[in-house]
Amino acid sequence: MLTLYIVKNYLSTALVKKVDYKNVEIKNDSCYNKRERGNNMKKCDYCAKEITYFEQFCCEECEQKHKKYYDDSERHSKKFMVLNTIFVFAIPIGLFFGAFNKFVGIPMAAICCVLLGIMLILLPMPTEGMIKKRKLKNAIKVSRIFGGVVIGLGFLIFGLIFILP
Numbered sequence: 091m092l093t094l095y096i097v098k099n100y101l102s103t104a105l106v107k108k109v110d111y112k113n114v115e116i117k118n119d120s121c122y123n124k125r126e127r128g129n130n131m132k133k134c135d136y137c138a139k140e141i142t143y144f145e146q147f148c149c150e151e152c153e154q155k156h157k158k159y160y161d162d163s164e165r166h167s168k169k170f171m172v173l174n175t176i177f178v179f180a181i182p183i184g185l186f187f188g189a190f191n192k193f194v195g196i197p198m199a200a201i202c203c204v205l206l207g208i209m210l211i212l213l214p215m216p217t218e219g220m221i222k223k224r225k226l227k228n229a230i231k232v233s234r235i236f237g238g239v240v241i242g243l244g245f246l247i248f249g250l251i252f253i254l255p
């Protein structure tokens with residue numbers, strides 16, 4: 091029951107993520123524009139190091155990595171959305187069938203959960219809000235940690251095989 095609740099929760103965050111991702115796509119170009127916020131110190135758009143108001147990045151390397159991230163995410167965004175949707179819906183469906191036949195439903199849910207986690211680590215897609223708040227480098231790190239948590243959740247789901255009657 092608890093796992094179901096967690097999965098449901100994840101489902102809703104994943105759906106929010108998808109919606110947010112659309113915003114990312116739209117705002118993609120404006121990300122390169124300088125955007126000042128209040129009287130905060132300006133920070134490198136990639137690594138969040140403090141910089142002067144005339145710069146957007148602290149060094150060439152950060153600028154390259156920032157550009158590469160947006161190029162990659164644009165290239166893989168469709169793949170990401172399709173796989174994300176399949177996995178996210180397969181988990182509760184697997185759990186549902188798990189109630190009737192745990193040897194079919196539970197492994198299906200667990201494998202999809204682990205695959206979803208692996209995908210989030212390989213292809214981190216932080217939300218626009220996260221990128222704004224933490225800057226790209228840290229937002230990617232947080233997404234990867236979240237992917238790791240999802241993998242862990244997959245193993246927990248697999249553990250249900252031993253718990254369920």
Ligand SMILES: [Zn+2]
Pocket residue numbers: 134135136137138139147148149152
């Ligand atoms: Zn930097």
